Amino acid sequence: MTDVTADQVTAIAAGYDEDPANSMSLRADAYTEPKWYAIDQQAIFARTWQWICHVEKLTQPGSYVAATVAGMPVVVVRDRRGGLRAFYNVCKHRAHELLSGSGTTRTIVCPYHAWTYDLGGSLVGARQTDRMETFDKTEICLDQVQVEEFCGFVYVNLDPTATPLAEQAPDLAADITRRAPDIADLTHAKRLYYEVETNWKNVIDNFLECYHCHVAHKEFVSLVDMETYDVKTHGIWSSHFADAGTSENTAYDVSDATVTEHAVWWLWPNTCLLRYPGRGNFMVFQVWPDGPGRTLETWDFFLESTELNEAEEQSVQYIDEVLQVQDIDLVESVQRGMGTPAFNQGRIIYDPERAPGLSEHGVHHFHGLVLDAYRALAGDQSPS
Known part of the structure; x- marks a missing residue:
């Protein structure tokens, strides 16, 4: 466990202001120092709801999905009574x-030794223990982790005291199902995987603002009507909505699109939920820290069919070969810059009234949640 003090949190928060119009970004040390990477795992990833899979992977009794959360191996199973x-x-x-x-x-x-547990986690068999008078298998059970089905997906939380996701993010499920009413009928069709040389927070910073879009994503701004791009923050999530896919563009074919909206929901801290123009679809872009300067990313595509049509092949190709290449180049460059003496922190650009799609208040909102998590950990470690 990495200790963090209130003074250290105060120092890393220097320059941040609750008013985004007067705020600086997080300081570079939060993105480059191994200490803060370790604190991220403890303060953030071990205490937040983490996306595991679509519920379609856990429909039958005995179905399971193994994953790693905050460096910890976990497994989700459907028990004999149908519970998760x-x-x-x-x-x-x-x-x-x-x-x-x-x-x-x-x-x-x-x-390893064939110890056997039922789907409720109780030990039901252990070889060579039947004559051990002091061995009572009824006293042995797997350690449970909180699990929740939320809006068609499965999430876990390593914090046994965490409140349910539905309580932490009220109205999120309703907002998603209103804009993506077909989400429960979609099926997993494809996964993309990336290894990125940057801190995970740089990826989230980049995802949460479109101030860079006109400069770095020419194809994207031809797909999306930036005049309608709107970013709003809501507790532990934020949303990005814009009209999109209504005319010819340089990203991919949308001539037969039934979805004509760019919709994004970011869920603290690292789960990005998306719906792009095209046939019925939903995507999950997940961001995992893998070191102070390294991040693992996955894009999961949920479509009407496991067989992609031509337009969907084009859209996946656009994300994989254009959008992701552009964003990875950006965030890797940022990480290199943060490792120099030339940068400590930068000014938040705030203009939600005139240009909500270009304002960085979504980034500022994220930084506030990071600092809140740091403060909570420091408070927990304070002498009582």
């Missing part, structure tokens, strides 16, 4: 990981 369960994916015997990937199983069997 999540556990640390760790055997209580010698700590071997129990399940990998995804699939279906009748019981959870450790591949």
Whole structure:
């Protein structure tokens, strides 16, 4: 565990102002120093709701998905009664990981010594223990993790005291289902994967503002009507909406689009939910820290069919070969710049009345949540 003091949080927050019109960004050390990477894992990722998968992967009793959250192995399973369960994916015997990937199983069997657990996490079998008078398998159970089904997706939270996601983000599910009413009927069609040489917060900063779009994303601004681009913040989430896909553009073919809106919901801290112009679709862009200057990214595409039509192939190609290439170049350059003595922090650009799509109040909102998380951790570590 990495200790953090209130004085250290005050220092890293220097320059940040609750009023975005008067605020600077987070200081560069928060993006470059190993100490703050470790604090991010403890203060943020170990205490927030993390997206795991679409509920379609966990429909049958015994279906499971293994994942890693804040460096911790976890597994989500559907039990015999139809409920969702999540556990640390760790055997209580010698700590071997129990399940990998995804699939279906009748019981959870450790591949090391074959200790066997039922789908509720209780130990039901342990080889060579039947004559051990002091061994009581009824006392042994996998450690549970909070799990929640939210708007057609499955999330987990390592914090046993965390309030439900639906309470933390009121109105988010209603907003998503209003704009994407077909979300439950979509199916996973494709995943893209990226390794990026930058801090994860740089990726989120870049995602949460379109001040750079006219400069760096010529194709995107031909797809989206930037005059209608609107960014709003809502507690632990923010939204980006704009009319889109209504005319010929340089990104991809939208001539047969039934979705004519660019819709984005960012959920604190690292889950980005999107709906682009085209046939019925929903995307999840997830951002995982993998070191002070390294990030892993996944794009999951949920479409009407696992078979992409020509326009969908074009849209995926646009995201993979154009948009992502542009954004990765940007955030990797930012990381290099933050490692120099020439940069400490920059001014937040704030103009939501005249140009809400170009204002950086979404970035400022994110930075406030980061600093709140740091303060909460420092408070928890203070001597009582």
